Amino acid sequence: MSERVPILQIGDILLVSIQTDLDDQSVLNLQDDLAARVVESAAHGVVIDISAVEIVDSFVGRMLATIAAISRMLDAETVVVGMRPAVAITLVELGLSLGGVSTALNLDLGLRLLERARGGRDGLTAEPTAS
Amino acid sequence: MSERVPILQIGDILLVSIQTDLDDQSVLNLQDDLAARVVESAAHGVVIDISAVEIVDSFVGRMLATIAAISRMLDAETVVVGMRPAVAITLVELGLSLGGVSTALNLDLGLRLLERARGGRDGLTAEPTAS
Numbered sequence: 554m555s556e557r558v559p560i561l562q563i564g565d566i567l568l569v570s571i572q573t574d575l576d577d578q579s580v581l582n583l584q585d586d587l588a589a590r591v592v593e594s595a596a597h598g599v600v601i602d603i604s605a606v607e608i609v610d611s612f613v614g615r616m617l618a619t620i621a622a623i624s625r626m627l628d629a630e631t632v633v634v635g636m637r638p639a640v641a642i643t644l645v646e647l648g649l650s651l652g653g654v655s656t657a658l659n660l661d662l663g664l665r666l667l668e669r670a671r672g673g674r675d676g677l678t679a680e681p682t683a684s
Numbered sequence: 685m686s687e688r689v690p691i692l693q694i695g696d697i698l699l700v701s702i703q704t705d706l707d708d709q710s711v712l713n714l715q716d717d718l719a720a721r722v723v724e725s726a727a728h729g730v731v732i733d734i735s736a737v738e739i740v741d742s743f744v745g746r747m748l749a750t751i752a753a754i755s756r757m758l759d760a761e762t763v764v765v766g767m768r769p770a771v772a773i774t775l776v777e778l779g780l781s782l783g784g785v786s787t788a789l790n791l792d793l794g795l796r797l798l799e800r801a802r803g804g805r806d807g808l809t810a811e812p813t814a815s
Contacts, residue, residue, distance in 0.1 A: 559701060559736040559766070561791045563694065568791075570690060570701045605690040635690070660692045660699075 558583045560590050566667060567591065567629070568660075570602040580616050587620060591627045598667035599624045602660060604635025614649035621654040630670050632656065634663035689714045691721050697798060698722065698760075699791075701733040711747050718751060722758045729798035730755045733791060735766025745780035752785040761801050763787065765794035 556579055561568040567590055575583065587599065601617065603609075621631035632655045644651060655670075657663035687710055692699040698721055706714065718730065732748065734740075752762035763786045775782060786801075788794035 556703070557736070559703060559733065561699075561701065561733055561735070561766075563791055563795065568692075570692065570703070572687070572690060572701070572703050602690065602692055604692075605688070635692075660694055664694065 557586065560586055562590075562594060562596070563664070565594065565596050566598040566600060566664060567594065567596045568600045568602065570605070572605045574608075575613075575616070577612075580612070584616075584620060584623060588623050588627060591624055591629045596629050597671055598664075599629050599631045600660060600663045600667070601631065601633050602635045603633060603640065604637070604659075606640060607637065609640050609643050609647075611647050611649060614644050614647060614651065617654055618649070618651055621651075625653070630655065630667055632663040632666050634658065634660050688717065691717060693721075693725060693727070694795070696725065696727050697729040697731060697795060698725065698727045699731045699733065701736070703736045705739075706744075706747070708743075711743070715747075715751060715754060719754050719758060722755055722760045727760050728802055729795075730760050730762045731791060731794045731798070732762065732764050733766045734764060734771065735768070735790075737771060738768065740771050740774050740778075742778050742780060745775050745778060745782065748785055749780070749782055752782075756784070761786065761798055763794040763797050765789065765791050 558569055558571060558579065567587065569587065590596065591599065599620065601620065606613065617633055624631045634657045636656060655666060657666050689700055689702065689710065698718065700714065700718065721727065722730065730751065732751065737744065748764055755762045765788045767787060786797060788797050
């Protein structure tokens with residue numbers, strides 16, 4: 554059984570909260586679903602919350618990097634939020650420095666990072682003003 | 685193994701995305717965690733996303749109502765978002781009309797509902813324009 558991770562939307566930001574260990578098929582599904590949603594919604598940012606992830610392996614690390622790369626191709630920045638200290642240590646020990654993936658301590662800070670990255674355009678619930 | 689559902693925070697809104705079938709202990713953990721976080725963060729709203737939930741039973745229905753009741757005691761409004769049509773049908777057939785629980789079609793609309801309920805006070809990262 555490969556479950557599908559739900560993709561939430563806040564303004565033009567997509568939010569994915571990873572809560573379970575994903576098998577290979579689920580990861581592929583997530584990449585497909587996310588790419589489709591980025592295009593469909595013209596999202597400018599993707600936030601991946603991994604606060605529930607206690608153990609990472611190189612597979613999860615690669616997944617994060619791949620999602621970020623795909624999103625960047627589609628003109629959306631990716632921020633990984635909620636990384637536990639132990640997860641950060643493991644990723645570095647695995648030699649996966651997640652180059653090109655921004656991180657923030659929590660969702661709030663991640664959303665702010667995306668807002669700043671977009672040059673201060675307001676993107677959440679407010680309509681973007683012509684500027 | 686009873687997993688803990690992560691609770692995300694956006695401004696003064698808490699966000700819970702239910703992705704797996706929760707066993708009894710996980711539901712109790714979630715209620716405890718959520719109550720603690722509402723107090724700790726002085727949150728004004730709780731959004732529960734159930735877009736990944738395909739099958740509900742009376743247990744899940746009661747959980748939603750209980751979380752809403754606890755949150756209300758702690759001065760936070762609860763909105764359930766992402767309910768599938770089949771889930772709505774089942775809840776009604778079960779006689780669980782979720783009285784007192786607000787619903788919205790998706791996260792974005794749920795956040796707007798909470799904003800409105802709070803009389804237009806700004807809660808997210810974007811400033812609401814006077815209108």
